[in-house]
Amino acid sequence: MKNLISILCMGLSMLSMGLYGKNGVSGDLRWVGTRPPTDCPVSLGIPFLKGELEADGRVVLNDWDGADIPSDCWPLAYWPDGSVKWLGVAAVVPGEAEGVRFETAGKKHKAENRSGAKVRVDEAGSFFRVSTGKVEAYVPKRGSCLLDSLRCEGRTVGGQAALLCSTQDHPSAGGEAVLHFTDYRGQVERVTVERAGDVRALVRIEGRYANDATGRKWLPFTVRFYFYAGSEQIKMVHSFVFDGDMDRDFIRSLGIRFEVPMREEVYNRHVAFATADGGVWAEPVQPLNGRRILTLDGDKGWQGRQMRGERIPAYEKFDTKNRHLLDHWAVWNGFRLSQTTADAFSIRKRTHADRPWIGTFSGTRAPGYVFAGDVSGGLGVALKDFWQSYPTALQVDNAAARNAHLTVWMWSPDAEPMDLRHYDDVAHDLEASYEDVQEGMSTPYGVARTHTLTLVPSVAYGGKETVARTAAMLAEDAPLLCTPEYLHAKHAFGVWSLPDRSNPKRARVEDRLEDYLDYYVKAVDQHRWYGFWNYGDFMHTYDSVRHTWRYDVGGYAWDNTELASNMWLWYSFLRTGRADLWRMAVAMSRHTTECDVYHLGPFAGLGSRHNVSHWGCGAKEARISQAAWNRFYYYLTTDERSGDLMTEVRDAEQKLYDIDPMRLALPREKYPCTAPARLRVGPDWLAYVGNWMTEWERTGNTTYRDKIIAGMKSIAALPYGIFTGPGVLGFDPATGVLSYEGDPDLQRTEHLITIMGGFQVMNELMEMIDLPEWNRTWLTFAREYKEKARTITHNPFPVTRLTAYAAVKTGNRELAAEAWDELWHVWHNDKPFTVRRVEVPEVPAPVDENPVVCTNDAATWSLAAIYMQEVIPE
Structure with missing residues (x-):
């Protein structure tokens, strides 16, 4: 009886992990964090064992009540036999769905789309038009705008969107330095529709920041817009690479500016900032507040209605006395929330650009959400990791004009200029400070930064409660993923x-x-x-x-x-x-x-x-x-930026022609080698192996598989396998072959071989490549490492x-x-x-x-x- 109960329990456990399903592999999905209270766009990856899902297979999503959830599917990675290793899935999960499940299905099966909403991408001569059923976005193919306009339920709520940057040529004006300032604006050079399905469309924009007066173009950027069928949310991912002079290019501000059309009277316009712990700071552009109380037909409750976001009657409805109040109450044209440290933000406002800011409120950690608009439409924008990535700011200008400007500052103009120089002008060496500073190599030239924003167009100002709820949901950013049990069962x-x-x-x-x-x-x-x-x-x-x-x-x-x-x-x-x-x-x-x-x-x-x-x-x-660091986020969420970064390093071994990782520790003149390059088995070769494995499984390009196998075979053929040599081997980046020409009896152990990601990469790779001579070499290395480390290199690590x-x-x-x-x-x-x-x-x-x-x-x-x-x- 006990055995029977155990078998039944095991079967139930396997069902929960997705090992069995009525039509194939199935499993539950779970929110990591707080489940979003409204319809939520999601993209996730689902892994499969070898042979479980054919190359043209897909999954269908259902809520726990059995209702279909329309989805797009596409392969992220393949097993060597051509079956799917990771499948990308995109959907919009209804807010009322208590839970979500998936199940494999044939290529022709599609979930019933009860709402009828589909994302659509149309190409015109100079722009792309993307429609989700709730919003329409116009994306120019060239020029200085990322978006030309944004419509929500047929109403224009966003105008042009542009990237802004300003620099100065010295870190400060101290001494005899005279500061020179330069403004740049993002210039679009290439727009592509990276993926377009029924549920999700992805538009990729590439360009550089430019100054027309000087002709300079720099800071190459990539922006991706994600659109989901039936959803008003638009996800935006901005990445840039610093390619300036660290001694002359000090960034003063870096931001994204959105135009917001204003149609209503100034007292029907609103600006709101989410603040710490669920708070909201929100005010009308012209508060109905002064010495006298605004009245209409004896009604004195207009200020309360205004603060709730309700429409205030047209100016003409009021009598002469009350018009006088409206004519003379202050109109506030500018608003700014600045997060200057991880623990401090301030909110200020001003009447005009040439008038001073006045303080209104200060707090600790703002979640990074702002709304600007009027009672007939507006735009909310969230910047992920807002306070964590200080100095940041949210700013609304020209709120009293026909088109307001909403700017998300990724580097706030309130902060000190960005200084990317090395922290000292002398080196402190390995012996004293464990610091390997080398001439000309302490440079930021080529480093990058990525920010994620979410745009939330709306047809009305929803009031403080809506702002608080939206800000909390977007700051939480809870993903929908496979369960730990399912991921474990699939050897993810x-x-x-x-x-x-x-x-x-x-x-x-x-x-x-x-x-x-x-x-x-x-x-x-x-x-x-x-x-x-x-x-x-x-x-x-x-x-x-x-x-x-x-x-x-x-x-x-x-x-x-x-x-x-x-x-x-x-x-x-x-x-x-x-x-x-x-x-x-x-x-x-x-x-x-x-x-x-x-x-x-x-x-x-x-x-x-x-x-x-x-x-x-x-x-x-x-x-x-190495690509190994990016694989987790990429495969779990389908994040295309992480995919870019893995593609970037697929041929990183070509740098070995120019940069020898052991040029100082084991110089070539002391250890002769005729191979075109040199490396260590680990962490160097194993890092490249991870790059090649990732490119092979993502694209099916067997050139990268062959490089891995060539390396495995050549290492296995060395006199002592991985232990051979002084710690560095010859390497041919063109073929992947490793070689050794020194004393055949020389052996060495190196503790860094497997503890910088190489062990995990090899565990996964050996499910993809079964090479007997390599399997023996790897096992010999594992079995003998400890003893050889003690006796040969006296390394106790x-x-x-x-x-x-x-x-x-x-x-x-x-x-x-x-x-x-x-x-x-x-x-x-x-x-x-x-x-x-x-x-x-x-x-x-x-x-x-x-x-x-x-x-x-x-x-x-x-x-x-x-x-x-x-x-x-x-």
Whole structure:
């Protein structure tokens, strides 16, 4: 009887994970965070095992009541046999849907579209017209506007939209410096319809910021507009690359300006800003407030109606006395909310551009939503991670004119100018500060930044409650994703474990994993790891004497993905589904793959090692730019910007002709090599392998598969496999072949080989490529690494994942026990995770600290534990 119950329970569990379905694979989807209260556009990825979904297959979505939810589907990645590995899905989930499920179906099956709404893209000579059934957008193919107009339910609520930038040529006017200012406006050079389905259309705009007077064009940008059938929301993703002179191009402001037509009397026009904790600051352009009370036919309640967003009668309806009041009450033409730090915003307003701002309100953390319009239509705009990415601002100008200007400042004009120079004018070297600064390499030329906005056109001002609800929903930005159980069952991103507290030993592991995560969730806020160029990154090492992280000490400052900290967050999210981890993982992906990586220039395709300045270190390496960091966000959400970044690095190995990663540590003149380039097996070659694997699975281009296989075979043929040589091998970027010409008896171990993402990449790759000689080489490396590290290089750094891999592949229980002993004792995690409170005045504000925690240890230990909980559970 017990066995029967177990079988029944297992079957129910498999159903919940999507292993069985009446017509194929099925599963539940879940909101990560608070379920949106209204219809919500979503895009997500769904993984499948090899052979489960044919190349032309699709899924259908239903709510829990069985009602169809129309969707678009497209392949994101393929297995080597041509079946779908990841499928992209786009839909608009009804606000009343309690839950959403998916099920595989044939190519011809489409969900019933009960609303009849479809997104439509029409091309005219000079523009594209996109209609969702609720909004229409006109996108010019050339010129200085991203949008020419925006209509909501047949009414024009938005005019031209443009990108703005201003610079100055010195950081300040101190000394004898005379500042020169230059204004730029985004110039559209290319517009393409990147994808157009029944439910979602995606328009991509490319261009550069330009100044007509000087003829200069710089800051290449990409803007994507996402439109969804039946939805008024338009998602906008703006990315730019800095290609200026860090000594002369100091950005004063960077923003996106939208025109908002104003049709009504000034007292029927409204501006609203969302404020902290669900608050709203909202005022009419002309408040009905003064010494006297406005009346009409004895009714004195017009100010209250005005503040609720109700229409106030036309000017002509009032008598001479009340018209006099309307003629003389102040009209406010400009409004600005400035978020100057992570903890402070201010709201000000003014009557004219040449009149002073007056203060109205100040607060802590604004969610980044503004509305401008009148009682017959307007535009709301949200900037994601508004306070986290300070200095930002939201501004409304010309509110009393025919066309108001709503500007979202990604870099606020209220802030100091953006200064991208290295933090010091001298190098502090590896020995003193763990800092590898090299001449001419501490440059921001080629780094990037991405912002996400949401446009919300409307046919009326909805009042404070609507503003608060919309702001909260867009700030939450809760995605719809597959469940952790489904992702785990489909081996999404390789081998990892679900949380398991089934016995005290397993519970102990889970406790420590949570200790680390909760500590960093709190550290982000307590130590204010925020800002335009910083948000998303962690610090590297803690200073227990100063009670702060070593933000100002060379290579101990910003982490820049050092030991796969972003993978730590992503696998932690995959297994738990925690919304706070989702936000941290997304922020880290956005930061580390944009700001820590070069997207053009001499270092394009490479990233910078950890430093006080994100781009300050002279070590420019592929392991920092590798596609492996972007795969999570791309495949889980279909984010096209992440796809761009993975495409950028598919041929990053070509940089090895110019930049040898071991040029200083193992110079070529000391270690002769006739190959055209050199690299380490890890982290270099394994980073390139991840790039090639991703390009192969996304496009089916077998050239990249062949490069992987060529490398595997050539490494396997070396005298000691991965251990061969002094730590660097010859490499041919054209063929992918590795070689060695030195002493055939020379061996070396390197702990960095697998702890910078390479181990996880190989776990996933070996499901795609089964090469016996490589499988033997990899297992030999895992089985012998620990002993050779001790005897050959005398390196005590534990790479516990390798011991665990060898244990599971050989079935050796002693190795498994050794791996767990090493994880707990060599890493000193056998001691309690102790957090102590440090109070003022010892610190500027109270902080919680564990003096021995560092990000390298937290990420490495956690990734090992997550893997071992799956393959060799205690």
